[in-house]
Amino acid sequence: VSTAILHIDLDAFFASVELLERPELRERPVVVARDTDRSVVTSANYPARRFGLRSAMPLSQAKRLCPRVVVLEPHMHRYRELSRTVMAIFRDVTPLVEPLSIDEAFLDVSGAVRRLGRPSEIAASIRARVEAETRLTCSVGVASTKFVAKLASGRAKPDGMLVIEPEQALDYLHPLPVDALWGVGEATRGVLARLGIRTIGDLAATPAEVLRRAVGEAAGRRLRDLAHGVDPRPVTPGGEEKSIGHETTFERDVSDPRELRRVLLDQATRSARRVREAGLLARTVSLKLRYADFTTVTRSRTLTEATDVGRRVHQEVSELLSSLEPLRQPVRLIGCRLEQLTTGGEDAALWDPDEDWRDAEHAVDGVTERFGSAALRPASLLGGKDRAVGDTSRYPGERSAGRLGT
């Protein structure tokens, strides 16, 4: 086994991208977040981290900890664009690139060693290229397994590199707290702590059966393996997405069912469009609701016939909402997700999203996208065309369709 897996992670990615255009703010504490009462920090630069600001922290708390913090609005399209640039640099080195998220990836460079030198040299040249072409810094962990490489890149931050040779791995791992492991968060850490398991070394010394009872079959085995430095997962590029969806947290809790269905229509339309653009169809539609007290419920339904039509999705998700009515509390968040994506949708390359008038159902999606849900009132645009499709005379709030499981 060679030490040829790289984990590369852009440093404070969103904040760094914003600072490209606001260099005068570099030394000041900066976070990226939508500036609303219920926002959380999505990225904090290093000066902000000195005040204890972290991503996922409520913005209100961040402002309390650091009143002079500068809040910058996110620009997802820029991040996506720079992400593509950086991933392309990685793919120049090897086709074995597995993006983990918008700002990090695993690379298996074992096949590039003869051509490009030792993994640490490859890592150094990638770091130089990323900085030269994007003015962003990244950190690289080099190891013989994915999870040790990921731990190493975290340790190398910011703007650094750390190589962990296979024979050093266990000495490196065992003193670390259990939640350093990928897949151990707050809940699992609590469960393990009650068993006296605090470090990865403790974990390695725990009998498999004890672990299985504590955290379940799959997690138990995985934790034990990782604690022994065992991680056979290969770097695998690509992979189809398994679900597509959108969710919205309201600035103020909402009780009005018409308002909820308006938001659902927008989410259903956008989700279905993304499914179409991927040339896929969705078999399962699911609704997510978070009440004022933060309890969250989901309802889902698997269709007999997969769909990529926004109106169809909206109809399902609206009926799922009906099954929860009357709502026990005002709603804080609502979301719509499409799962069980299958191929068989029309090839996205064959149609132009702006000319999506192949049939009346997709036409309805097009109208919704262009003119908003108000355009769907039978009186305005769609009366005749709509009825031609059948069963689409409903619009948000018109009726409460409680019919399920037919």
Added chain:
DNA sequence: TCTGGGGTCCTAGGACCC
């Protein structure tokens, strides 16, 4: 402190099939 939005994976129970 008071909790976003995008996801993935796992568990558990029940239905159903062989």
Added chain:
DNA sequence: TCTGGGGTCCTAGGACCC
């Protein structure tokens, strides 16, 4: 007539990651 065990699908919920 009563009962086994394994596998898959569906649904709901939850942990976790960035």
